[in-house]
Amino acid sequence: MLEPARRTSRLADGRGKRIDLADEARFLRSWLDKPLVTGAVSPSGKALARMMARYVDPTQPGMVLEIGPGTGPVTEALIERGVAPERLVLIEFNPEFVPLLERRFPGVTVVRGDAYSARQTLEGQLDKPLTATVSSLPLLTKPVRQRVQLLDDCFDMSRVGAPFIQFTYGLVPPIPREAIGLTTAAGSPRVWLNLPPARVWIYRRPA
Template identity: 55%
Template sequence: MAEAKRVRCHYSDDLKFLRSWAAKPLTTGAVSPSGRWLARAMAAAVDPAWEGTVVELGPGTGAVTAALLARGVAPERLLAIEYNPDFAEHIRGRFPGLGVTVGDAYQFGDALQRAGIDKVAAVVSSLPLFTQPPLRRRRLLDEAMTALDPGRPFIQFSYALVPPVPAEAGRWTLDVSGWIVRNLPPARVWTYRKA
């Protein structure tokens, strides 16, 4: 029974994503949610004991959110910033107690200020960064790094061979995972850390 419910929820999330992608492909950026292997790889870079709020950018239907919660991040210590109001409403219903705000993640500092967040433990992003100009991507990373303590991560996945934003000596470092082939399409996790 529980497995049948999980499968129904998975297909429902896939359908929500496909509809959203068909309507606005540059905003949604994917035709289906992140797979559980990718979501777990992203969540693995977050230590639930770190002080502050874990900020999730572009949670969609909540695949990575679920992995972060399973990792031990308390719902009240997680803020999801979602551009799509339908996805935000879905996340609120799926994860009671989770902080969800509708807004533009590329206005990172403003979104934190509106939510009253002053200490960020980590940033976990499922944004389709490659749909944005390089300067806008870099500005987002720069704003996030300003909010993070040295060594704390900005975690991003992509399907590309190159990083969404290159490493910058003296500002941030960059590590990349191997290909997560159980995800369709295969993806990699890029972890930026403030120098």
């Protein structure tokens, strides 16, 4: 079910700068250097970022993990949604993007590391269960078993019922239903304003 939109003025005080055209160049350089790691030639659009953020409930206690934040469009949407920066933990692999995120979003914890080894990367960083995981990783570049392992690792660090949120440009779920057992998967409406159009998939592990 689509969560209601929430508005906040949190970014109005300068905590986070708007995404600019320089981010497009950064993303393109990163993609040209390592296309299988970056997975896209430009950052997620605002409509897609907001769609992803809508499935995070900021009233639920706990930390919110974002993996593959890039230059921060989804991070910005999460803060606009009402998630306090101090509750956000980001795993970013690209060393160029880490200081950019730290400057752009004061108070957010940015960890440079491999999200596919999330538990090891976050060792000592979490003092309470995750309330949501939001992923912009290019999952389709990895084998299905590795995608499922990532999903399980994030659920193991999360409270019961916490969503794992992932976007895809494809027509089918990025983690196949037949590979996830009892875990549920639901797709959002297609985000036609994104280029290319995308869909958000929400996974939950039942109690």
